[in-house]
Amino acid sequence: MTTNQLYLAAVATSAALSMALTPAVRALAVKMDWLDHPATEVKTHASPTPVLGGVAIWLAFALTLAALRLLTNFPTGTLYRLRSILAGGAIIFLLGVVDDLGKPRGLHYRLKFVVQFIAAGLLVYFGIRIRFIAPDYVAYALTILWVVGITNAMNIIDIMDGLTASQAAVASLAFLLIALPSEEIYVNFAAAALLGSTLGFLPWNLSDRRKIFMGDGGALFIGFVLAAMALGTSYTRKNPLGVYAPIFILLVPIFDVVYVVVMRMAKGQSPFRGSKDHFALRLEALGLTRPQIVALSAVSSAVLAVFALLITLVSAAWALWLYIVVGFWIFFLARHISRVEVR
Numbered sequence: 001m002t003t004n005q006l007y008l009a010a011v012a013t014s015a016a017l018s019m020a021l022t023p024a025v026r027a028l029a030v031k032m033d034w035l036d037h038p039a040t041e042v043k044t045h046a047s048p049t050p051v052l053g054g055v056a057i058w059l060a061f062a063l064t065l066a067a068l069r070l071l072t073n074f075p076t077g078t079l080y081r082l083r084s085i086l087a088g089g090a091i092i093f094l095l096g097v098v099d100d101l102g103k104p105r106g107l108h109y110r111l112k113f114v115v116q117f118i119a120a121g122l123l124v125y126f127g128i129r130i131r132f133i134a135p136d137y138v139a140y141a142l143t144i145l146w147v148v149g150i151t152n153a154m155n156i157i158d159i160m161d162g163l164t165a166s167q168a169a170v171a172s173l174a175f176l177l178i179a180l181p182s183e184e185i186y187v188n189f190a191a192a193a194l195l196g197s198t199l200g201f202l203p204w205n206l207s208d209r210r211k212i213f214m215g216d217g218g219a220l221f222i223g224f225v226l227a228a229m230a231l232g233t234s235y236t237r238k239n240p241l242g243v244y245a246p247i248f249i250l251l252v253p254i255f256d257v258v259y260v261v262v263m264r265m266a267k268g269q270s271p272f273r274g275s276k277d278h279f280a281l282r283l284e285a286l287g288l289t290r291p292q293i294v295a296l297s298a299v300s301s302a303v304l305a306v307f308a309l310l311i312t313l314v315s316a317a318w319a320l321w322l323y324i325v326v327g328f329w330i331f332f333l334a335r336h337i338s339r340v341e342v343r
Contacts, residue, residue, distance in 0.1 A: 003185075003188075004180075006068065006072060006189075007176065007188055007189070007192045008192075010064055010065075010068060010189060010192035010193050010196065011192045011193075011195050011196040011199075012196065013064045013067060013196065014060045014061060014063075014064040014192070014193045014194075014195070014196025014197045014200065015060075015195075015196035015197070015199045015200040016196075016200065017056075017059065017060035017063055017064065017196075017197070017200065018056050018057055018059075018060035018196065018197040018198070018199070018200025018201050019200035019201075019203065019204075020200075021055070021056035021059055021060060022053055022056040022200065022201055022204040022212060023204065023210065024056075025050075025052060025053060025055045025056045025212070026050045026053070026204065026210060026212040029050035029051060029052050029212065030050050034050065034051055034052055034100070034101065035048040035049060035050055035051060036048065036049050036050075036051040036100075036103065036213055036215070037103075037104065049211055049212065049213055050211070050212045050213070051100050051103075051212070051213045051214075051215040052097065052100055052212075052213075052215050052217060052218075053201055053204065053205065053212040053213055053214040053215060053218055054093065054096060054097070054100075054214040054215050054216075054217035054218020054219065054220075054221055054222075055097070055217065055218075056197075056200075056201060057197045057198065057201050057214060057218045057221065057222065058089070058090075058093045058197075058217070058218070058221050060193070060196065060197035060200060061089075061193045061194055061197045061221075061225070062086060062089075062090075064192075064193040064196065064197070065082060065086065065189060065190070065193050068189060068193075069082075078185045078186040078189070080126060080127070081126055081127065081128055081186040081232070082186045082189065082190065083126070084122050084123055084125070084126030084127075084128060084228075085123070085128075085186070085190055085224075085225060085228050087122055088119040088120070088122040088123055088224060088228070089119075089221050089224050089225055089228075091115060091118065091119040091122075092115075092116065092119050092151060092220045092221050092224040093217050093218075093220070093221040094217070095107075095112060095115045095116070095119075095216075095217075095220065096155075096215060096216035096217030096218065096219065096220040096221065097215070097216075097217040099112065099216045099217075100215040100216050100217055106216075109272045113148065116147075116148045116151055116152070116220075116224075117144055117148060119147075119224065120143070120144040120147035120148055120151075120224075120227075121144060123143070123147060123228055123231070124140050124143050124144065128143075128228055128231050128232060129143040129231060130142050130143045130146070130231060132236070132243050143231065146227055146230075146231070147224065147227040147228065147231075149227075149254075149257070150223050150224075150226055150227035150230070150250060150253070150254075151220050151223035151224045151227060152220070152223065152257065153223060153250070153253035153254055153256065153257040154167070154168065154219050154220070154222050154223030154226065154253050155216055155219040155220050155223060156253070156256060156257050156260060156278075157252070157253045157256045157257075157278070157280070158213075158214065158216075158218075158219040159278055159280060159281065160280050160281075160290050160293065160294060161205050161206050161211070161290065161294070162202060162205055162206045162291075162294040163280060163293070163294050163297060164214065164218075164219050164222065165198045165199075165201050165202045165205055165214065165222075166198075166202065166294055166297070166298040166301075167252055167253060167297065167298065167301055168194060168198040168222045168226065169195055169198045169199050169202070169298075170298055170301040170302050170305060171226050171249050171250055171301065171305070172191045172192075172194045172195035172198065172226070172229075173191070173195055173305070174249045174301075174305035174308060174309070175187060175191045175226075175229045175230065175233070175246075175249065176188055176191035176192055176195065177309065178233060178235070178245070178249075178308065178309055178312060179191065179229075179232065179233040186232060187229050187232035187233050190225060190228070190229050190232075191229055194222065194225050194226070194229075198222065201214065201218075206291075223253075226250060230246035230249070230250065231246075235311070235312045236312075237312065238312060238313055238314060238315070239311075239314070239315055239316035239319050240316065241311065241316050241319040241320060241323070242311050242312040242319060244311075244323070245308040245309075245311045245312050246308070248304045248305065248307050248308035248311065248326065249301075249304065249305050249308045251301070251304050251326070251330075252297055252300060252301050252304070255279065255330060255333075255334075256278055256279050256280070259277070259278075259279055259334060260275070260277045260278055263275070263277040263338070264277060276342045277342060279333075279337055280293050280297065281342055282337040282338075282340040282342055283296070283337065285340045285341065285342055286337075286340055304326070307322050307326060310322060311323075
């Protein structure tokens with residue numbers, strides 16, 4: 001079996017596992033009354049819904065990588081880094097599950113940040129870090145901030161059925177395609193496993209009759225893995241500006257977290273307090289349906305991923321123009337949706 005066939009097998013295996021495990025997890029959640037109740041004004045669903053769908057996503061991801069380990073001979077570096085993603089991802093996943101089970105109160109945000117910093121530190125210890133910044137201690141600090149930031153960004157956009165899972169699937173595919181020529185094979189295997197696990201979960205998350213949420217356990221885990229993958233391949237083979245390509249790939253969740261923080265602080269609110277300032281809810285207030293918003297967000301991420309790929313292939317001058325074009329697009333989008341009243 002060729003390497004590319006292995007990646008396809010990883011996607012298919014992870015998708016099948018996720019699709020099969022999700023209804024079993026849902027049945028257990030219903031039996032144990034592990035439901036997300038719309039108990040606060042920031043909740044966007046109308047009725048209690050089973051949570052912990054992230055269990056299926058995490059299991060599909062981990063079991064797929066375990067199967068690949070048994071069937072193939074991973075290079076030492078690949079195995080070393082995959083172990084760090086699995087270990088750190090397990091910590092983040094368990095943190096989210098504990099938080100889900102403790103809702104509506106949940107864990108204090110400070111405790112969650114401490115655990116997230118520890119998990120991010122594991123990646124740095126195993127060599128997954130920013131490499132284009134010196135001195136090393138600055139690179140270590142920025143790596144941890146990046147990982148914690150993206151981890152939470154994916155959780156923050158988990159406010160609408162299919163939004164986080166579709167964003168994760170598009171981003172995973174983008175990292176897989178960009179990393180294919182790279183020697184950092186761990187990115188390819190992790191991306192393939194995450195792509196499959198999120199695709200397998202999507203039909204259940206979008207179902208009207210047998211809906212289940214991924215919960216913080218799933219969203220935080222997805223964000224952690226995506227942040228780790230973004231650090232694992234080279235983007236500067238053609239020009240130095242390519243190093244920022246991962247920001248394009250993850251721009252939708254990054255935009256939402258920055259936008260929400262700015263809007264909350266402008267109102268004199270804590271950035272850690274829940275609100276309905278999310279871009280998706282503002283688009284809904286403009287008249288778009290939720291399926292339209294999820295589809296539009298996925299298409300936007302796909303276009304941005306193409307831009308990210310182009311940035312790694314063109315000259316620095318063309319890359320700069322792409323950054324400018326996207327920057328103006330983001331500015332006008334933020335300006336337009338900021339005029340929308342969200343209650």
